[in-house]
């Protein structure tokens with residue numbers, strides 16, 4: 001399942017940041033585009049299944065939904081949501097500029113005092 005592999009790679013990324021610092025992970029902030037093909041409910045289930053015994057065991061998962069946005073590649077004109085995927089000025093096919101991303105935006109860590 002797609003969501004499980006996303007979670008596996010997220011936790012791996014977090015571990016790469018947290019483990020060398022011996023940090024406790026409090027929260028992950030993830031941005032998910034509406035066209036990323038990710039089922040957010042499934043992602044949360046996958047996260048809860050996977051995080052046990054990882055650096056993320058006590059970390060909350062924050063998901064920010066990102067709406068799809070389209071622009072003309074030539075005029076850089078932004079298309080209105082729901083409009084045909086074509087530039088109203090020059091007629092070019094629009095290009096997706098947001099909404100297909102899966103991004104780990106921020107990790108809240110607590111690094112112990114040395």
Ligand SMILES: [Zn+2]
Pocket residue numbers: 072073074075076077087088089090091092
């Ligand atoms: Zn255009």
